[in-house]
Amino acid sequence: MSNKLFRTLGVATVLSLAFSLTACGGNNAGNGGSTSEDSNTTAGNTDKKIQIKIYAQHFDEDTSKPFDYAVEELKKEMPEVEIVLDEAVQDGYQKLKTYAATGNMPDIYETDWPTLQTFAKSKNVELLDEYQATKDFKANLNTGNESRLIAPDGHVYAFPYTGIEFQMLFYNKDIFKEVGIEMPIKTIDQLAGAAKKLSTAGYTPLSIFAKEKWITTSFYSGLVTREETKGFGPLETKGTTTLPSPYVTAAEQMKKLEEAGLFDVNATNTNYDQASSLFYQGKAGMFVNGQWEIYSSAEKLGDKVDWMYWPAKDEATYENNKMYINGAGGPGGFAVSPSSKNVETAVKVASFIAQKYSEYKYTQLGSPIVATKVDKEMTGEVPAMMKRIAEEVLPNVKGYANAVSSVQIKNALDDNTQNMLIEGFSAKQFTDNMNRVLNKENK
Secondary structure, eight states, X not given: OOOOOOOOOSHHHHHHHOOOOOOOOOOOSOOSSOOSSOGXXXXXXXXSOEEEEEEEOOSSXXXXXXXXXXXXXXXXXXXXXXXXXXXXXXXXXXXXXXXHHTTOOOSEEEEOHHHHHHHXXXXXXXXXTTOHHHHHHHHTBOTTOHHHHXXXXXXXXXXXXXXXXXXXEEEEHHHHHHHTOOSOOOBHHHHHHXXXXXXXXXXXXXXXXXXXHHHHHHHHHHHHHHHOTTBTGGGGXXXXXXXXXXXXXXXXXXXXXXXXXXXXXXXXXXXXXXHHHHHHTTOEEEEEEETTHHHHHHHHHGGGEEEEOXXXXXXXXXXXXXXXXXXXXXXXXXXXXXXXXXXXXXXXXXXXXXXXXXXXXXXXXXXXXXXXXXXXXXXXXXXXXXXXXXXXXXXXXXXXXXXXXXXXXXXXXXXXXXXXXXXXXXXXXXXXXXXXXXXXXXX
């Protein structure tokens, strides 16, 4: 993964560096690849709209508004195309995988690297390497975001719209003040102590939508980055057949936090809407999600909310490693199904939507974390928490965590980090389970 280091000063300088609806069903009678012309534009059909079905997130300000903006811009650029939105479910891409298994894939879909790897094997993702739209997209990519577009195997499977995103801990400043929690929290012990204070006062210490396994993996990754700054990447090293000590330490820390009551007992059955509502209604002291949560949390809580760095085993480690970021530049974004009846058009649309999505996030939401260059001015108000990222984090980043490519290792992390939130599941069980997978994968 590319580790882009921002070295400029001031928010203005840093920000300047970053640069309707009907269903089309399953397009299954596809051509399995690119063609010279799409089916809806063949002779006798030139007056018909080309329907492109897109499976995409569309549930909050950070997802719906950029998407809607991109669709409106597409109408100007490609008026012959009609976009059909299939709203993505926050289920770890299970619905999308069901589409693939039943031969009901949309023309374009939004997904992550582990899912893309699976779809590459099952021939459910179009290889984008040779398309002109891909070459143009590469030319417009922001420096440092190469790993967001080009997969570890050298291929392009999807068009990203964000840069390297990362996970963080949000907290309610008013609740912390009320229960007497001093900031900043720098160590695991301090976070465990905060959890006990919040619980005693009747608050859920940390709200987490652990029904989705990726968020528990992200939480664990935050602890890992304080012990192993490269994140999960080293777990794929040939010969690594047992879990290295930094990962064992992080597992022990996660279990210590669980035993201190940091996580709700129903966390593994809690979805995003439930978890975020707890935080926004002032019933939880903390919330964990990506930096994209800044917009919703600022809207709901105003200046009551802020974010903190991930804690470490001691203050010295915290200070040394807090600028190693819990986020990896894995490939992902808008991919195209080879079963689409309009593959070439879908590729152009996917590239266009991704770039306009970036444009909206930069100009209207004030986010510098976008994949492609934007030649328009930032007009939206930048939330205070995003200003902190622009002024405090991006100029001082030491490195980003490396993504793990192995589906087997990633699945094991997902399953076992989720189990860590369950009473009675031990750090030793976590380690033993991971050892079995590593021994099989890395011999």
